[in-house]
Amino acid sequence: MGMVWDWISKGVTHLVGTAKDAAAGIVGKFLAAFGLTTITFNSVLPSLKSFVLQYVGAIPGPMLDFLSYLGVGTVMSMILSALTVRMTWKVFIVPKTVADQISGGGS
Known part of the structure; x- marks a missing residue:
């Protein structure tokens, strides 16, 4: 009977560990997407739109x-x-080691 309980406890431990890892990944992606969206639509995109509008005049x-x-305006806005999102993913989502080098060696 001890061997069966060992299997059950190992199975439950594995299931909980996998669920925890999956939840951490989902939460991390959600927070990254929310922050990236906030940066993109509040600071980068208005500047880009004003640059394009000066030539549309x-x-x-x-x-x-x-x-x-x-x-065409809607299509250009979507593009x-x-x-912009693609560019900010490349600029803002970098490994910690690279970010430390950029900022001068972090703490």
Whole structure:
């Protein structure tokens, strides 16, 4: 009977450990995505949109109306958002050792 209980306790320990690791990964990804989204949409994306809008001002009125009718503004916003998120993933999500080197050797 002792051998069966050992199997059960090892199985439960393995199951709890796996669940804990999975939950930690999910929570970590959620927090990273939330922080990245906050940084992207509050600081990076408005600057990028204003940069693009300064060049859109040179487009004549009827052409701008036609592009607006086609939904090009929405498409460009979606593309710029995706590119911004992709760029910030590469910039902000770095290993701790690299981040320590960038900041001058951390504590």
